[in-house]
Amino acid sequence: MNDAEVQILTEREPGEVGLVRWEDFHSRTPFTFDCGESIPEFTLRYETYGRLNRTRDNAILICHALSGDHHCAGVHSLNDRKPGWWNNFIGPGKAVDTNRYFVICSNCIGGCQGSTGPSSTDPRSGEPYNLRFPMLTIRDMVRTQHRLVRDHLDLPRLFAVIGGSMGGMQVLQWAIEYPEYVHKIIPLATTGRQNAQSIAFDEVGRFAIMRDSEWKNGDYDPGAGPNVGLAVARMMAHITYLSDQGLEEKFGRSRKAGPGRTFFEPEFNVESYLRHQGASFINRFDANTYLYFTKALNRFDLYAPDGSLEDSMRQIRAGALVVGFTSDWLFPPAQNRDLVHALLRCGKTASYAELGMTLGHDSFLVHAPDLYRLISTFLAS
Amino acid sequence: MNDAEVQILTEREPGEVGLVRWEDFHSRTPFTFDCGESIPEFTLRYETYGRLNRTRDNAILICHALSGDHHCAGVHSLNDRKPGWWNNFIGPGKAVDTNRYFVICSNCIGGCQGSTGPSSTDPRSGEPYNLRFPMLTIRDMVRTQHRLVRDHLDLPRLFAVIGGSMGGMQVLQWAIEYPEYVHKIIPLATTGRQNAQSIAFDEVGRFAIMRDSEWKNGDYDPGAGPNVGLAVARMMAHITYLSDQGLEEKFGRSRKAGPGRTFFEPEFNVESYLRHQGASFINRFDANTYLYFTKALNRFDLYAPDGSLEDSMRQIRAGALVVGFTSDWLFPPAQNRDLVHALLRCGKTASYAELGMTLGHDSFLVHAPDLYRLISTFLAS
Numbered sequence: 052m053n054d055a056e057v058q059i060l061t062e063r064e065p066g067e068v069g070l071v072r073w074e075d076f077h078s079r080t081p082f083t084f085d086c087g088e089s090i091p092e093f094t095l096r097y098e099t100y101g102r103l104n105r106t107r108d109n110a111i112l113i114c115h116a117l118s119g120d121h122h123c124a125g126v127h128s129l130n131d132r133k134p135g136w137w138n139n140f141i142g143p144g145k146a147v148d149t150n151r152y153f154v155i156c157s158n159c160i161g162g163c164q165g166s167t168g169p170s171s172t173d174p175r176s177g178e179p180y181n182l183r184f185p186m187l188t189i190r191d192m193v194r195t196q197h198r199l200v201r202d203h204l205d206l207p208r209l210f211a212v213i214g215g216s217m218g219g220m221q222v223l224q225w226a227i228e229y230p231e232y233v234h235k236i237i238p239l240a241t242t243g244r245q246n247a248q249s250i251a252f253d254e255v256g257r258f259a260i261m262r263d264s265e266w267k268n269g270d271y272d273p274g275a276g277p278n279v280g281l282a283v284a285r286m287m288a289h290i291t292y293l294s295d296q297g298l299e300e301k302f303g304r305s306r307k308a309g310p311g312r313t314f315f316e317p318e319f320n321v322e323s324y325l326r327h328q329g330a331s332f333i334n335r336f337d338a339n340t341y342l343y344f345t346k347a348l349n350r351f352d353l354y355a356p357d358g359s360l361e362d363s364m365r366q367i368r369a370g371a372l373v374v375g376f377t378s379d380w381l382f383p384p385a386q387n388r389d390l391v392h393a394l395l396r397c398g399k400t401a402s403y404a405e406l407g408m409t410l411g412h413d414s415f416l417v418h419a420p421d422l423y424r425l426i427s428t429f430l431a432s
Numbered sequence: 433m434n435d436a437e438v439q440i441l442t443e444r445e446p447g448e449v450g451l452v453r454w455e456d457f458h459s460r461t462p463f464t465f466d467c468g469e470s471i472p473e474f475t476l477r478y479e480t481y482g483r484l485n486r487t488r489d490n491a492i493l494i495c496h497a498l499s500g501d502h503h504c505a506g507v508h509s510l511n512d513r514k515p516g517w518w519n520n521f522i523g524p525g526k527a528v529d530t531n532r533y534f535v536i537c538s539n540c541i542g543g544c545q546g547s548t549g550p551s552s553t554d555p556r557s558g559e560p561y562n563l564r565f566p567m568l569t570i571r572d573m574v575r576t577q578h579r580l581v582r583d584h585l586d587l588p589r590l591f592a593v594i595g596g597s598m599g600g601m602q603v604l605q606w607a608i609e610y611p612e613y614v615h616k617i618i619p620l621a622t623t624g625r626q627n628a629q630s631i632a633f634d635e636v637g638r639f640a641i642m643r644d645s646e647w648k649n650g651d652y653d654p655g656a657g658p659n660v661g662l663a664v665a666r667m668m669a670h671i672t673y674l675s676d677q678g679l680e681e682k683f684g685r686s687r688k689a690g691p692g693r694t695f696f697e698p699e700f701n702v703e704s705y706l707r708h709q710g711a712s713f714i715n716r717f718d719a720n721t722y723l724y725f726t727k728a729l730n731r732f733d734l735y736a737p738d739g740s741l742e743d744s745m746r747q748i749r750a751g752a753l754v755v756g757f758t759s760d761w762l763f764p765p766a767q768n769r770d771l772v773h774a775l776l777r778c779g780k781t782a783s784y785a786e787l788g789m790t791l792g793h794d795s796f797l798v799h800a801p802d803l804y805r806l807i808s809t810f811l812a813s
Contacts, residue, residue: 255667283636322631
């Protein structure tokens with residue numbers, strides 16, 4: 052097979068980014084959070100896929116959601132059971148085409164997958180930050196990412212910033228904070244501010260964590276912690292990421308087969324599924340990060356006191372494709388539409404796509420050729 | 433004022449049932465649950481309002497929901513801050529008019545407000561039942577109520593059975609189990625079976641309770657118990673009883689006033705509201721009852737394996753008014769409609785009313801003149 056044939060094959064059949072490895076960006080300059088507190092240095096763990104072009108203007112930043120991380124495509128070893136969380140979107144010939152774009156994703160500040168967060172050691176005390184970690188905002192996430200892409204990776208600008216849910220909030224904040232730096236944005240399944248119901252669910256999760264006797268005011272030992280509270284928070288939140296219809300199609304009232312169950316142990320398959328979600332989450336996520344991230348989500352608010360979005364949207368220069376999902380009841384379509392309407396009222400270039408997918412909020416993560424096409428076309432346009 | 437004037441006033445302006453007191457029905461005959469296990473005796477605590485007529489055929493049974501009890505109207509003392517849970521529906525001149533009807537409501541078997549349940553003493557062992565209490569079904573609730581109204585109160589039949597949510601399931605089961613005994617039924621905001629999403633929420637609540645270290649396999653001391661787990665279960669469930677729009681109208685993103693809050697303590701008013709719901713619930717509800725009741729809810733299923741309701745509905749003789757609420761996403765309107773469609777396909781007398789109220793599942797509890805009129809007219813027709 053000659054090079055031309057390889058090229059044709061790659062363009063026709065989406066490929067995999069394959070083996071990837073993360074890198075760490077150590078920022079040695081103090082960072083001052085929106086709350087006014089500072090930390091002397093921080094680390095952002097990140098991954099990149101594809102190649103930067105000579106003009107250094109083909110970079111796309113992916114922003115992750117609450118439970119995500121920097122590992123959004125490829126595998127870390129050939130034995131990995133699961134690839135990165137957006138592997139279906141990112142790769143050679145995929146919606147975010149690594150043959151064309153240089154793709155970056157970093158674990159957010161405050162996170163627990165290698166970036167500096169509550170579980171990291173405060174170099175000033177030699178102790179973990181835990182609740183001494185400064186209160187965090189979406190804007191803090193964006194400003195630390197900016198150091199990574201501008202100062203460390205030396206990118207003159209970002210071709211695009213893409214993300215869903217909490218990632219979508221970062222996308223919006225990027226376009227507001229660094230209007231000249233961002234060419235295109237694709238916020239998915241997101242909002243300019245959460246409604247009371249979403250805040251309420253997050254509060255129940257935080258309550259479950261903080262009232263778990265193992266939480267110890269945030270000073271639990273590494274490896275220990277409020278596992279029950281964190282599992283409860285995750286199980287509940289996971290229901291809100293899906294939908295009535297999605298759960299019905301996947302599980303309905305189907306029951307577990309096999310040996311007799313004990314009294315109140317899982318009987319319906321949806322119960323076992325949720326327990327599995329809870330159990331696997333506590334193995335990979337830090338409870339304090341969960342508190343900080345949900346609080347950042349709840350406080351994010353692009354609206355002016357009079358209920359208008361225009362003051363925030365006016366400064367945006369990037370072209371926007373906002374994507375909502377009909378079955379998303381956590382960040383409902385109306386909240387996504389609101390963003391586009393405000394952008395249009397400000398004379399910006401913005402499109403809205405509402406996809407009729409049944410899986411709820413998590414629709415932005417699943418196999419969706421319509422969505423792939425929307426994204427690749429918008430990026431290429 | 434003479435008697436005639438008083439009478440006119442009572443008919444024009446709804447009055448209050450006023451001071452009421454509960455009574456206990458002690459059934460000394462063993463009761464065998466659907467699961468095959470028996471208890472040697474049981475108590476049902478109940479209240480009545482209004483007067484039984486000479487022909488003893490004006491009795492209406494009210495069935496309570498998961499967190500309800502026998503106290504649905506009036507006050508226990510003149511200092512009571514709150515009257516019974518359906519006081520707005522029940523009273524002289526109200527939707528369920530105690531000038532015309534003799535109204536009965538009992539705390540369900542398995543409950544924790546005076547009726548025999550997990551926290552009661554097993555007379556055979558002298559110890560609390562706790563998890564030795566037999567697994568419970570909605571049908572068990574109905575069959576024990578039947579002893580109360582037929583054997584103890586000596587009623588030849590019930591003029592009507594009314595209830596919402598878990599109460600609505602009992603209403604349906606009453607009409608199925610004792611078709612000759614029930615003249616009219618009004619199930620509100622209910623279902624012939626729960627969907628996967630509702631089961632999922634209940635499972636998270638049970639998980640929170642059973643993984644609370646204070647649960648001790650159900651053998652916690654009276655006065656102690658899995659208070660964190662029960663509060664979490666209640667807070668989460670309470671969100672599902674309301675609606676996006678209802679919460680938005682009541683709270684939106686309004687914040688607490690007053691002195692500075694600690695780190696992750698309630699900041700938005702909706703958070704304080706939920707914490708209050710959790711805190712007050714643990715003072716009045718037993719965690720094991722919560723497990724038994726939610727399991728009974730989850731297992732309730734009037735549908736045949738082929739997905740049809742007709743086999744269950746065919747035996748019903750009572751005229752039915754089924755009421756659904758557009759904003760109810762826990763037991764959505766479609767599930768209520770399904771019941772009526774099946775009744776109509778079986779040639780039964782059934783009507784469906786879907787009310788456009790915004791408060792979600794709990795709409796059946798709130799001030800609603802349209803609903804009052806529907807119920808009083810259906811009862812009088």
